[in-house]
Structures are given as structure tokens and as C-alpha cells.
Amino acid sequence: MTMQYKIGDIVAEHDEEGYLTDITVWNKDLALLIAKSENIEMTPEHWEVVDFLREYYEEYQIAPAIRILVKEMKKKFGPEKGDQKYLYQLFPYGPAKQACKIGGLPKPTGCV
Amino acid sequence: MERIEAQDLGESPLHPDPLEIPALAYGAMAKSKPYPASVAHQTALGFPGELVENWQEKAVAKLGELVRNNRALRFYLDGCVRCGACTDKCHYFLGTGDPNNMPVARQNLMRRVYRRYFTFSGRIAPSLVGAEDLTREVLDEWYTYFHQCSQCRRCSVYCPFGIDTAEISMAAREIMDTIGMGQKYCNEIIGKVFKIGNNLGLPPKALKATLAGLEEEIEEDTGVPVRLPLDEAGADILLVTPSADFFASPHMEGLIGYAKVLHESGVSWTFSSHASEAANFGMFIGSRENMQKVAQRIADAARDLKVKRIVFGECGHAWRVGYNFLDTLAGPFDFLDRRYPVPQHICEFTYDLIQQGTLRLDKSKNDHIRLTFHDSCNVARASRMGDMPGGQFEIPRAILRACCNHYYDMDPDTIREATLCCGGGGGLLTDELMDLRTKGASPRMKALREVADEHGVTHMAAICAICKAQFSKVLPKFGFDMEAIVSVHQMVSNAIVLTGSKQDEEANEADEEAGSVPAVAAQAETAEPAQAANAQEEA
Numbered sequence: 162m163t164m165q166y167k168i169g170d171i172v173a174e175h176d177e178e179g180y181l182t183d184i185t186v187w188n189k190d191l192a193l194l195i196a197k198s199e200n201i202e203m204t205p206e207h208w209e210v211v212d213f214l215r216e217y218y219e220e221y222q223i224a225p226a227i228r229i230l231v232k233e234m235k236k237k238f239g240p241e242k243g244d245q246k247y248l249y250q251l252f253p254y255g256p257a258k259q260a261c262k263i264g265g266l267p268k269p270t271g272c273v
Numbered sequence: 274m275e276r277i278e279a280q281d282l283g284e285s286p287l288h289p290d291p292l293e294i295p296a297l298a299y300g301a302m303a304k305s306k307p308y309p310a311s312v313a314h315q316t317a318l319g320f321p322g323e324l325v326e327n328w329q330e331k332a333v334a335k336l337g338e339l340v341r342n343n344r345a346l347r348f349y350l351d352g353c354v355r356c357g358a359c360t361d362k363c364h365y366f367l368g369t370g371d372p373n374n375m376p377v378a379r380q381n382l383m384r385r386v387y388r389r390y391f392t393f394s395g396r397i398a399p400s401l402v403g404a405e406d407l408t409r410e411v412l413d414e415w416y417t418y419f420h421q422c423s424q425c426r427r428c429s430v431y432c433p434f435g436i437d438t439a440e441i442s443m444a445a446r447e448i449m450d451t452i453g454m455g456q457k458y459c460n461e462i463i464g465k466v467f468k469i470g471n472n473l474g475l476p477p478k479a480l481k482a483t484l485a486g487l488e489e490e491i492e493e494d495t496g497v498p499v500r501l502p503l504d505e506a507g508a509d510i511l512l513v514t515p516s517a518d519f520f521a522s523p524h525m526e527g528l529i530g531y532a533k534v535l536h537e538s539g540v541s542w543t544f545s546s547h548a549s550e551a552a553n554f555g556m557f558i559g560s561r562e563n564m565q566k567v568a569q570r571i572a573d574a575a576r577d578l579k580v581k582r583i584v585f586g587e588c589g590h591a592w593r594v595g596y597n598f599l600d601t602l603a604g605p606f607d608f609l610d611r612r613y614p615v616p617q618h619i620c621e622f623t624y625d626l627i628q629q630g631t632l633r634l635d636k637s638k639n640d641h642i643r644l645t646f647h648d649s650c651n652v653a654r655a656s657r658m659g660d661m662p663g664g665q666f667e668i669p670r671a672i673l674r675a676c677c678n679h680y681y682d683m684d685p686d687t688i689r690e691a692t693l694c695c696g697g698g699g700g701l702l703t704d705e706l707m708d709l710r711t712k713g714a715s716p717r718m719k720a721l722r723e724v725a726d727e728h729g730v731t732h733m734a735a736i737c738a739i740c741k742a743q744f745s746k747v748l749p750k751f752g753f754d755m756e757a758i759v760s761v762h763q764m765v766s767n768a769i770v771l772t773g774s775k776q777d778e779e780a781n782e783a784d785e786e787a788g789s790v791p792a793v794a795a796q797a798e799t800a801e802p803a804q805a806a807n808a809q810e811e812a
Contacts, residue, residue, distance in 0.1 A: 178308075178705070226525060232486075245522065255746075257521075269474070270461060271462055271515070271520075271552070271738075272515055272738035
């Protein structure tokens with residue numbers, strides 16, 4: 162079963178849940194397209210989260226724990242953004258899962 | 274934290290009974306099924322990548338092998354007298370009304386096939402004894418409805434013969450895996466344990482950074498350098514915990530609690546990057562081979578790190594596997610200190626310290642919380658804690674009562690051995706099953722609503738990573754705050770006064786000013802009447 166995102170000539174395969182099969186094909190246009198399929202309009206605030214996730218992933222090959230994300234957002238962007246509820250407002254299905262999908266990162270699995 | 278407001282009882286609508294029997298809704302959940310495992314997920318576990326050509330023959334042969342080798346399973350398939358005691362005991366039946374979610378109906382999906390191929394009457398007169406060929410339709414029904422059982426075993430408590438639907442659903446999943454029809458969520462995760470060491474796929478470098486970050490945070494908060502050591506050979510205790518504790522909330526808040534308790538105990542301890550997972554999804558898919566391989570990692574890590582004890586963190590089914598099977602799967606553990614249970618639960622560890630008076634707990638730190646406790650199914654019905662019957666119910670409650678002033682149990686028919694599943698156990702905690710998970714959680718949510726309305730309960734504690742993740746997703750669907758679910762050791766973390774901490778000094782200064790009794794004693798005195806009052810309210 163192959164499912165694809167298509168932008169012009171670019172075709173990117175994804176799994177049943179919309180996560181990219183090959184994370185190296187990710188780019189910002191693709192992110193906008195994935196966000197659209199999630200009913201999310203990307204604002205600078207959304208990008209702050211997605212950019213941090215990608216940065217963290219680059220270093221550690223996994224998305225950060227929600228607590229680390231909250232702490233980092235607080236440090237970088239101020240106390241009003243260092244709050245789990247704020248992150249859920251941006252990504253209603255959970256920052257770890259939904260922001261990972263938009264950022265082209267694999268889905269965190271397990272009891273999370 | 275948003276407070277759940279206690280409603281005026283005079284005006285509140287009558288509480289729906291958490292165990293109210295729904296009207297039957299035939300086929301209501303016939304379309305619910307998890308994503309299939311991919312070829313890669315299957316082969317990593319030693320299963321065929323996709324449905325094999327002679328699947329019917331292979332499935333029947335596997336069923337035959339299972340009933341020959343597992344007398345309990347054979348009895349469960351033979352022994353049902355159709356008394357009906359189980360019919361209204363499954364939370365998925367209560368939440369969906371789909372008659373295939375009645376435990377007896379779920380069992381019958383396999384029982385009919387068993388009769389057809391393995392009983393005399395079923396072979397010669399199948400239609401007279403409800404025997405049925407294993408057709409493609411039947412196989413698809415298996416996939417659908419054996420993935421609507423969280424293996425919580427509530428039904429088995431009420432069955433006069435103790436027929437355990439969990440064993441039947443595990444067998445069904447094993448048969449399906451054997452013919453190449455696995456489930457993505459479980460099988461992908463087991464593969465990650467083999468490849469990376471845990472369900473989450475958290476590499477050692479990330480684990481190390483996560484633990485270092487937590488050390489920093491605890492020190493900032495308390496002034497005490499509490500350590501979260503990784504791979505430190507020669508430590509007394511190997512702590513094995515679900516990897517969700519390194520990632521999700523409120524799991525991680527519980528992890529901080531374990532670290533504080535272990536610090537205060539003075540015993541040396543370590544995590545292992547090789548055994549960075551307590552969970553064992555091999556049980557959910559009924560695969561002894563995979564369960565053994567996952568469990569072996571814990572034994573190997575304990576040997577390599579030369580520890581004397583193994584302690585398990587808050588994970589429901591891990592404790593079932595640990596308590597019941599660790600020794601047979603990966604033993605003997607004769608190299609460990611046998612004066613301690615192998616393994617020991619973190620709740621047993623903390624409870625012992627509380628009994629000895631080693632921990633200083635300031636209950637008032639949890640005064641913003643009015644608490645109840647959700648017994649996790651695998652701990653409640655498949656294990657024990659401590660050295661007394663029912664220890665698995667009493668010990669977590671005793672810890673919570675030592676950490677807060679306001680504790681209330683839910684409806685007695687929904688707790689302890691009668692506890693309701695969270696709705697996400699047994700390998701069903703996956704997004705595509707959210708509808709099933711929500712409906713399956715509704716009986717527990719109604720029971721929570723009762724204590725929220727009657728006693729102003731704001732939070733519910735649990736000792737299982739699946740329960741915690743499941744509730745944080747479904748609570749908002751029932752009008753509760755997502756942060757209303759807490760870890761048991763999160764409550765401990767809030768209340769514990771670490772020796773030499775800022776909080777400790779503040780308390781000592783306050784005592785000196787008052788010029789009298791030390792804080793702990795004073796607190797114990799005031800706490801007792803409150804506890805007695807709580808006990809009365811529950812009675």
C-alpha cells in the first residue's frame with residue numbers, strides 16, 4: 162500500500178498515518194502540505210516548535226520528550242510558550258505526534 | 274491546573290451508572306481494526322511478511338499445537354457452559370454495545386473453529402454444535418475482535434470457571450502472526466526493542482541527555498544533586514522502567530519521583546541502556562519467543578552491570594511479566610541478592626521506606642489535589658505486591674495516602690480486582706483505534722465523574738504507562754483536564770522533602786521559629802484524623 166504527498170513533480174511516500182517513509186525528502190513546502198492535511202495553518206509559532214523538533218532530532222535521532230520541549234520553548238520564547246497547554250493549542254493531536262509528522266520525523270511509538 | 278468543580282448535587286443530573294448495560298448494537302465495531310504490520314515489522318520478529326498461501330492449514334495446525342501444549346487454553350475452549358456471567362463485564366462491550374465484545378462471544382470466535390477441527394462432534398456434525406470452518410471471513414473477524422480485547426481479565430473474575438479471555442486473545446494473535454497477519458503497533462514496537470533497546474526507539478545518547486536534563490532540573494528545584502545514573506556497573510539496583518517514563522507526561526514526573534526516593538534511600542542504583550524498557554509487548558501478541566527475547570535483555574543487563582537487585586518502575590503489564598514470568602523466561606537469578614524479591618516493584622520499595630519512617634513526606638504539598646486511584650488491570654488481576662494478599666491494591670493506596678490529605682476511592686465495583694481497563698491496554702494504544710479506546714474508557718470515566726461530583730476529586734493516579742498515556746488522551750473527551758492523570762510517584766515527588774534540600778531548610782526554620790515539634794511529627798499528628806475521616810467516607 163503506497164500513499165503519497167504530491168507537490169508539482171515532487172512525490173513523497175507516507176505511511177497509513179501520514180508520516181513520511183523517507184525523512185530525507187522533507188522540505189518546507191512538504192511541511193505546509195502535511196500541515197494542511199492535518200487542518201493546521203502554519204504560523205511562526207508552529208514553526209518554532211517544528212524547527213526545534215528537527216534540530217533535536219538531528220542531534221539525538223528522536224523527538225524530544227514533551228517536558229524537554231516545554232522547557233526549551235520557555236527558555237527560547239518566554240514563559241507563556243513554555244506550557245503543555247500552549248503546545249496542544251498549536252497541535253491539538255499532541256505536539257510530539259502531530260508536529261513530528263509535519264516536521265517529517267518518525268512517530269514516537271510505545272506507551273505515549 | 275484546572276480544578277474539576279464539584280457540582281451542586283441537588284441539581285446535577287443523575288450519574289449514569291458506570292456499569293450500565295447498553296442496548297445491543299450489532300456490528301457496531303465491525304469496522305474497527307488496527308493497521309496491519311508491514312513485511313519489515315513481521316520478519317524482524319520471525320513471522321512471515323504477509324498472509325501465507327496455505328494460511329488456513331497453518332492456522333489450524335498452530336491452534337492444534339497451542340491446545341496440545343497449553344492445557345489451560347484447551348480448558349477455556351472446552352469449559353464454557355454459557356451461563357452468561359461474563360456478558361456485561363467487558364468495558365468494550367459496555368462502551369460499544371457490540372455483542373461480539375461480550376467475552377463469551379469473543380471466545381466463541383475461536384471456540385467454534387476449535388470445535389470444528391479438534392472435537393469429535395464438531396468434525397462429524399458441525400452445525401449441531403456451533404462449529405465452523407476457519408474461512409477468510411472468520412479470520413477477518415478474528416483480526417477485528419481480538420484487537421478489541423485489552424487482555425485486562427475483568428471477565429475472568431466473574432466467570433465461575435475462571436475462563437480467561439486474555440489467554441484466548443493472545444493465542445488468536447499468535448496464530449495470526451504465524452500466518453503473516455500481524456498488527457503494526459505491537460510488532461513495530463517489539464522490533465524497536467530488539468534494535469534500539471526500548472519501545473520508544475530512544476537511543477542511548479538521547480537517554481543520557483534526557484537523564485542529565487532531569488538531574489539539572491531536580492537540583493534547580495530542590496538544591497540537592499539527585500542523580501539519574503546510566504550504565505553504572507556495580508550499583509546495587511538496576512531500575513527497569515517503561516521507556517515512556519523518559520518521554521511522556523505524566524510518566525516523566527513519576528520518574529523524577531523514583532529518583533528522589535532512591536536518592537533518599539541511600540542505595541546505589543542505575544538504569545541500563547541495554548534494558549531501557551520494562552514493557553514486554555511479546556505478551557500482548559502471545560509470543561513466548563519474543564517475550565523471552567525481551568525479558569532476556571533485563572537479565573543480561575543485570576549480569577553485565579553486576580547489580581544485586583532488580584526494581585521495576587510503574588508499568589502494568591511489565592509487572593505482570595516481571596512478577597509471574599521473569600524467572601522462567603530469563604532466570605535463574607541466583608546471582609542477585611535473594612533477600613529481596615526478584616524483581617521488586619518501585620511501589621514496594623517506596624512503601625517499605627515509608628513504613629520504616631525513612632521518607633519525610635509533606636502532604637500539604639499536594640493540597641491542591643483531591644485524588645483517586647485507578648487500579649491498572651495487569652497489576653490488579655495478574656500480580657501481587659508485598660507479602661500480604663491484596664498488597665497490589667493496598668500498597669499504592671498507602672503510598673498515596675502518605676502523600677496527600679484528600680483521597681477518595683471510586684465505586685467499589687470498578688476498583689481493585691473489579692477494576693475497569695483504561696481502554697488502551699493489551700496493545701491497543703494506537704491512534705487508529707481511538708474510537709474504540711474512547712468508548713472503552715467510558716465506564717471508567719463515568720466512575721471518575723461520580724467521585725469528581727461527590728467529593729470534588731480533581732486527579733486520578735495510576736501505575737501503568739499505558740493507562741497514563743490513554744487517560745491523557747481520553748480525559749478531555751469526557752470533560753476532564755488532560756493533566757488530571759498523575760503518576761503515583763509524581764505524588765511522592767511533590768510531597769517528598771529531600772534531606773538538605775531548600776524545602777528541608779525552610780521546614781527546619783519554621784520549626785525553630787515555632788520552637789517546638791519537628792515538622793514530620795507535627796504533620797503526622799494532624800494527618801491522622803484526616804486519614805480516618807477518609808476511611809470512613811469510603812466505608
